Amino acid sequence: MECRAVVSSLSDYLDGRNIWMSDDEVEQIETHLTNCPACRNLKLEFSEIKNAACELPLHTPSSALWTRISKAMESEISTENGSVRETQSASGWWNWLNSHRYTFSLPQLAAAGALAVILIFGRFSGIFGANPAPLNLKGAQSALLLPEEDEIKADLERRLYVVNSRKAQWDSQIRADFEQRLNMIDESLKLCRYKLEGDPKDADQQDRVRALYDEKRKLLEDVERLKW
Amino acid sequence: MTTDGTNNVAPDSLSDYELAQASARGDMQAFETVYKRHHRRVYSLCLRMVANATEAEDLTQEVFIQLFRKIGSFRGESAFTTWLHRLTVNHVLMHFRKRGVRLEKTTEEGEIGEIQDFLQAATERPRFVDRIALDKAISELPPGYRTVFVLHDVEGFEHEEVADMLGVSVGTSKSQLHKARMRLRELLTKKTDTKKETKKKEKKK
Numbered sequence: 001m002e003c004r005a006v007v008s009s010l011s012d013y014l015d016g017r018n019i020w021m022s023d024d025e026v027e028q029i030e031t032h033l034t035n036c037p038a039c040r041n042l043k044l045e046f047s048e049i050k051n052a053a054c055e056l057p058l059h060t061p062s063s064a065l066w067t068r069i070s071k072a073m074e075s076e077i078s079t080e081n082g083s084v085r086e087t088q089s090a091s092g093w094w095n096w097l098n099s100h101r102y103t104f105s106l107p108q109l110a111a112a113g114a115l116a117v118i119l120i121f122g123r124f125s126g127i128f129g130a131n132p133a134p135l136n137l138k139g140a141q142s143a144l145l146l147p148e149e150d151e152i153k154a155d156l157e158r159r160l161y162v163v164n165s166r167k168a169q170w171d172s173q174i175r176a177d178f179e180q181r182l183n184m185i186d187e188s189l190k191l192c193r194y195k196l197e198g199d200p201k202d203a204d205q206q207d208r209v210r211a212l213y214d215e216k217r218k219l220l221e222d223v224e225r226l227k228w
Numbered sequence: 229m230t231t232d233g234t235n236n237v238a239p240d241s242l243s244d245y246e247l248a249q250a251s252a253r254g255d256m257q258a259f260e261t262v263y264k265r266h267h268r269r270v271y272s273l274c275l276r277m278v279a280n281a282t283e284a285e286d287l288t289q290e291v292f293i294q295l296f297r298k299i300g301s302f303r304g305e306s307a308f309t310t311w312l313h314r315l316t317v318n319h320v321l322m323h324f325r326k327r328g329v330r331l332e333k334t335t336e337e338g339e340i341g342e343i344q345d346f347l348q349a350a351t352e353r354p355r356f357v358d359r360i361a362l363d364k365a366i367s368e369l370p371p372g373y374r375t376v377f378v379l380h381d382v383e384g385f386e387h388e389e390v391a392d393m394l395g396v397s398v399g400t401s402k403s404q405l406h407k408a409r410m411r412l413r414e415l416l417t418k419k420t421d422t423k424k425e426t427k428k429k430e431k432k433k
Contacts, residue, residue: 011406015387046409048357049416053381056363058268059275061285066263069292070256173300 001028006039010046145196146206152213159220178223185216244308252300259299263292266309270316276378277320279367287323291316317379317393329371357416365415373408380405 006029009021017026033040144150167175189212196205239247239261247265250258270291275284295315302311366374366382375394379385380401385393391401 008406011409012402015402015405042413045357045413049362049409049412050381052357052359052362053377054384056272056276056359056382059272060268061271061288065267065271065285065289066260069263069289070260072289072293073256073296 001032003032003036003039006032006036007042010039010043014043014046014050145193145200146209149213152217156213156216156220159217159224163220163223178219181219182216185212185219188212189216245302245304248299248302248304248308251296252302259296262295262299266312267292269309270312273313273316273378273383274320276363276366276382277317277375278323279374287320291319294319313383317383317385321375321393324371324375361416362412365412368415369408369411373404373411376401376404377408377412381409 009025009029012020013026013029017029021029033043146152167178170178189209192205192208192212196202196209199205239250239258242250242258242261244262244265247258247262251262267288271284271288274287274291275281278284278287295312298315302308366377369377376390379390379393380387387398387401387405391398394401396404
């Protein structure tokens with residue numbers, strides 16, 4: 001094999017002679033390298049370039065870069081005039097929304113929802129006594145406990161209708177997270193309304209119910225605005 | 229895991245996956261830890277591909293903003309570094325496309341003219357690969373050669389991956405890499421010769 005042919009095959013020989021070359025080709029190259037100091041030296045230089053390339057030092061950007069990045073992210077997720085700016089990624093917005101926007105955190109809602117489940121289970125299993133008062137969470141749902149409740153419910157139903165019509169096209173993880181959050185709010189609402197039914201004049205409980213309706217409205221409003 | 233007494237986990241002790249999950253929940257401290265762990269690698273990759281520090285910083289900024297948007301979708305099937313790596317490369321390649329940089333352009337450089345003269349010179353020159361000089365030489369490569377060399381030799385992508393990312397054939401990727409190595413060899417040799425000449429002149433004085 002001539003020098004020109006060996007030189008043009010050197011990279012393939014170094015990177016993948018066992019994959020790209022036949023045994024015969026490899027043998028010819030190795031025989032040539034044994035007898036040709038120039039090609040042998042060139043092969044060594046290529047090897048050293050390749051080895052040195054794996055060990056190049058890491059460079060460090062300016063210390064101001066993180067400041068610029070964090071500022072850019074803050075302006076990306078900030079609200080303007082009460083509206084949420086659309087981001088390129090639905091999941092990025094969704095994660096931000098879950099962590100920043102709402103009055104109740106997921107753990108708080110989860111705790112309230114879990115308490116509602118315990119109360120329901122407790123009633124059926126008798127752990128609250130032989131003849132407990134009937135637990136009418138459904139009743140708590142239908143009776144109006146706040147003067148403005150009719151209007152609130154109508155608004156929420158309209159928003160939910162719009163969101164449900166779009167939900168099928170969402171990323172499955174976002175849809176699951178959204179439904180989880182909505183279920184938690186609804187379970188918490190059931191519980192708080194049940195308690196309010198026991199004492200309709202309890203102002204704190206009235207405020208909690210209003211806050212939960214507001215939470216639900218905000219969630220649906222923000223999702224609706226993004227027009228996914 | 230360590231805690232700081234308030235049931236909050238110190239971010240530095242978390243895995244990349246855990247930091248990604250925390251970042252996705254809006255934890256900026258976790259995301260800053262991600263940045264501190266990986267920013268040099270991202271910046272170095274950008275710098276070697278574009279050979280311009282200002283441009284590399286802008287690209288690094290864009291990559292991390294994009295990362296923040298997408299970090300919730302990291303499921304841990306691959307290593308976080310691999311995932312971030314791919315994100316960085318794709319972003320830089322998109323940048324090249326927007327600028328109209330043609331990476332697949334071949335040039336006459338790297339073609340051997342008088343093979344015997346070339347090899348004769350190769351016999352005479354000592355081995356020379358200085359990593360700092362190599363880094364500088366990479367920045368002097370034409371964009372197409374530089375991109376393939378950085379992706380294959382520096383970053384460790386296989387030819388099939390490089391070809392897929394660049395939208396070229398495996399054969400083109402191999403050919404560009406070979407020419408890049410030949411060109412680097414020439415650049416490094418010139419630097420070595422220049423140093424030798426400078427030393428000779430200094431001795432005469």
